Amino acid sequence: MRNLPFPLVILCLVSIRGYCPLPTTSGVSGTFPQEDYDDYDDTVTSLSPGGGSFQRCDYNPCREGQIPCANLSDSNHCLCPGFTLYDERPGVPDLKSVSWNGSDVVLRWCEPYSQVTSYIVTVGGQEKQRFRRDQRSGAVGEINNITEVCVIAVNDAGQSDRSCMMYQPKDNWALTAGLIGGALGFLLLLLLVILLWRCSRQRK
Incomplete structure (x- = not known):
């Protein structure tokens, strides 16, 4: 190559590069497109061999007497909210x-x-x-x-x-006052009945 004229050397290098395209990064990326997140909903595709999908468990944190969400998840293959573990202090009720x-x-x-x-x-x-x-x-x-x-x-x-x-x-206090007033009224009525009964006996 040293014996060739300089313009001919440049031409050879350009020709060789044309036959060896540089590798591209097509198909390789460190992040996911934003539209992948925009389509997220309550259904999450299962990664199990059988396929299928997971739904959110029917679990209400304010409902009394419920089966623990972990048990619902095991039996119904549903998803629980993000519960912390037993080795962490509970959140505030x-x-x-x-x-x-x-x-x-x-x-x-x-x-x-x-x-x-x-x-x-x-x-x-x-x-x-x-x-x-x-x-x-x-x-x-x-x-x-x-x-x-x-x-x-x-x-x-x-x-x-x-x-x-x-x-x-x-x-x-309102209820207590009502109960006390009712009791006093009943006692007064009972006392009036007793007095009337005694007066009627004395007349006889």
């Missing part, structure tokens, strides 16, 4: 209401997306009652003062932060 039902103060809450073994209810910072992991409501008796009522999720790794509401026993 969602306390929905604290109300008087006529005989007890009743709490209603929703489960966190965590593994839970039980729930603790505190009244005024003191533990009042414990409930099973499948319960989403519970009665804690009477509360006669305005106080903070909280629910805490528990598992083997520890306790969650508290979810709290202030309870004001105005409905309780």
